[in-house]
Amino acid sequence: MKISIIGGTGGMGEGFALRWVVNHDIIVGSRDAEKAIRSAEQYMNTAVSSYGNSMKGTIKGADYISSARDSDILILSIPYESIKLTCDSISNNIRNECIIVSPIVPMERNDAGFTYIPFEKSMKSAAHILAENLPGKKVVSAFHTISEVKLKNINENLDSDTFVCGDDQDAITKLNQLIGEIKGLRPLYLGSLSISYQAEVLTPMLLNASKKNKIKHPGIKLT
Numbered sequence: 040m041k042i043s044i045i046g047g048t049g050g051m052g053e054g055f056a057l058r059w060v061v062n063h064d065i066i067v068g069s070r071d072a073e074k075a076i077r078s079a080e081q082y083m084n085t086a087v088s089s090y091g092n093s094m095k096g097t098i099k100g101a102d103y104i105s106s107a108r109d110s111d112i113l114i115l116s117i118p119y120e121s122i123k124l125t126c127d128s129i130s131n132n133i134r135n136e137c138i139i140v141s142p143i144v145p146m147e148r149n150d151a152g153f154t155y156i157p158f159e160k161s162m163k164s165a166a167h168i169l170a171e172n173l174p175g176k177k178v179v180s181a182f183h184t185i186s187e188v189k190l191k192n193i194n195e196n197l198d199s200d201t202f203v204c205g206d207d208q209d210a211i212t213k214l215n216q217l218i219g220e221i222k223g224l225r226p227l228y229l230g231s232l233s234i235s236y237q238a239e240v241l242t243p244m245l246l247n248a249s250k251k252n253k254i255k256h257p258g259i260k261l262t
């Protein structure tokens with residue numbers, strides 16, 4: 040599969056690229072094509088030295104608009120605030136069959152700790168805004184409670200669950216398969232994209248618990 044990661048120069052993007060290059064071709068997308076190419080080269084070096092000959096895919100860089108073109112899976116690994124602008128720029132470049140994945144968490148920090156922006160400011164969930172701005176496309180959400188530090192460490196077994204929300208069964212099945220390729224990560228279907236906020240809100244909760252109890256990079260696992 041061809042997987043494009045817009046915002047692939049960030050921490051989560053690096054983790055996705057390093058985990059999925061084992062089996063897939065990855066395009067790192069950025070607002071700055073040169074930055075994307077530099078990041079892709081660096082990730083490729085890390086991947087080659089870790090996986091050696093067992094790696095089937097490659098990692099390349101491109102500007103984010105062209106990175107969206109022809110992709111089977113498009114991860115939007117960008118800040119909440121940039122969803123609309125990014126969608127406006129790429130909507131004509133996305134194939135109808137493309138699966139768009141949102142790990143986006145609308146979160147900020149105030150005196151009380153980390154908070155979920157939609158509850159604080161009567162705004163919409165990240166997945167909701169994404170779906171509104173990419174009408175007719177297959178949007179799913181996942182990875183909200185996965186720490187970038189653990190994701191980037193290719194040798195680490197995540198030993199965690201991630202909640203998946205979406206309305207297209209084919210998209211959910213394909214994303215579940217990709218999630219299953221990440222060592223120790225189990226997809227758990229939560230429900231329709233309209234309840235993605237239930238997964239998104241877990242991230243500020245985890246970070247507050249992490250700070251107060253000095254637990255590094257916590258995750259979630261249902262037992």
Ligand SMILES: NC(=O)c1ccc[n+]([C@@H]2O[C@H](COP(=O)([O-])OP(=O)(O)OC[C@H]3O[C@@H](n4cnc5c(N)ncnc54)[C@H](OP(=O)(O)O)[C@@H]3O)[C@@H](O)[C@H]2O)c1
Nearest residue numbers: 046048049050051069070116117121142143144183186187
């Ligand atoms: N970090 C975590 O542990 C974690 C965990 C779960 C979920 N998430 C969510 O996953 C997403 C990515 O996380 P991250 O920590 O990797 O994010 P990040 O480092 O803050 O940003 C990722 C990339 O987004 C692009 N970007 C930054 N500002 C932008 C803007 N105003 N408009 C368009 N693009 C912009 C940048 O790429 P270019 O400059 O190259 O374009 C940047 O490298 C976020 O929505 C976050 O809430 C993060």
